[in-house]
Amino acid sequence: MSHTRTPTWWLSATAVLSAGLLITGCLSNDPEAVADDDDNGSGAADTAPAGDNAEPGEDVVIGFSGPNAGHGWMGAITAAAQEQGEQFEDVELRVSEGTDDVNLQISQIEQFINDEVDAIVVLPFDGAALTEVAIDAMDAGIPVVNVDREFASPFAARTTILGDNYGMGVSAGTYICERLGDQDGAVVAEIAGIDSLPLTQDRSAGFEDALSDCGLEVSNRVAADFSVAGGEEAASNLLQAAPEIDAIWNHDDDQGVGVLAAIENAGREEFFMVGGAGSANMMREIQDADSVVEATVIYPSTQAADGIRLARLLAQGRAMGDLVQVEVPREIQLYAPVVTEENVEDYLDYAFES
Incomplete structure (x- = not known):
């Protein structure tokens, strides 16, 4: 990189x-x-x-x-x-x-x-x-x-x-800057966890700060609940609201199982996705050249x-x-x-x- x-x-x-x-x-x-x-x-x-x-x-x-x-x-x-x-x-x-x-x-x-x-x-x-x-x-x-x-x-x-948590957002945002920082108008989406929790707020703050360093911002944002079902519902809503996306950061790999199900159901693949927490599921997706998942950020x-x-x-x-x-x-x-x-x-x- x-x-x-x-x-x-x-x-x-x-x-x-x-x-x-x-x-x-x-x-x-x-x-x-x-x-x-x-x-x-x-x-x-x-x-x-x-x-x-x-x-x-x-x-x-x-x-x-x-x-x-x-x-x-x-x-x-x-x-x-x-x-x-x-x-x-x-x-x-x-x-x-x-x-x-x-x-x-x-x-x-x-x-x-x-x-x-x-x-x-x-x-x-x-x-x-x-x-x-x-x-x-x-x-x-x-x-x-x-x-x-x-x-x-x-x-x-x-x-x-x-x-x-703040550092997770920084790491995810920095990776996306590496990939998209030279693309004016790049559309970055965010699928957060539970918005009322300080940990979610910290992750989002770090993500926003890192993106701003390379001139990007979050264009579309939804919140889920750290569950598979919640991730699928939130991602479905996001994909309907945003017809074109360049990158997605999903805060939590457990809810990411549902996020990937929504992406598959929508037939979308024009973007890449960064996960959060570091599950084996997401790491196997990273190894799959056909997956939209390019990276995940470790929360030990x-x-x-x-x-x-x-x-x-x-x-x-x-x-x-x-x-x-x-x-x-x-x-x-x-x-x-x-x-x-x-x-x-x-x-x-x-x-x-x-």
Whole structure:
């Protein structure tokens, strides 16, 4: 790809986003390089020495609670968290049943507190509603790792790990600029998720900002609901309203299954499409030369798995091996890369099924 127009605000954001890459590298440090005389081999020395984070530490119990896995991305979140917990011989992972009932999720956290677990990882169905019980856990001395949907208070979590919704929009818009930036009057369409959600608003804002950098704008926009049926209905409405389109960005690959059904039913193929989230379905579409799908933007379904890693380190009093600082960071935001036919093989094995 040859696009060289990089917005100045994106350069500053990249410095923050790159912190997310440290997680995947935190297991390979040389422990001898930062060895501490007080370390008893458990990784729980008072100075929280860095080192090889994969080395076993003291046994810890971690509780995990998340929403119902009725959505492909959400199902992958829980599965990845469970798989990560199983990889550590020093971790007992207790996974609560996924629920979209706020009161039930609150009771799950209360049970973890009563059980005196060593750390809690939470992807809240509603961050604001779970803030108070998360504060209760923190007050009880149990470090909380907040995943994806933020609590309403900084006192509710020791560490927060996030995807980058704004960055998703930037990545999608930048890719479309690379393809269409020299075409005056190019028609760009957007199929959003649930408009009332801040994550949708952030994705749209990033998309608009990136397009404006190359002189493009969103010509047609509809909103769906992250479901297959909602995606099909929204895309049908869009295609009826816009007789000619050059590019579409669909925010969510799960609803993208319905979007593609609507496109097929309409017999439209004059445009290319960029997906969002990074499902295996969309990546296989990218590999299909006859598909309108050219790319998708990753919204990592590994966030809770990374949360388990961080919770383990917090519970054991350890630091991230690739950081000089002797504490786990307060917040980590993961990057939103674009997957195309050139790099799809690098991402396909880690993708979720819609």
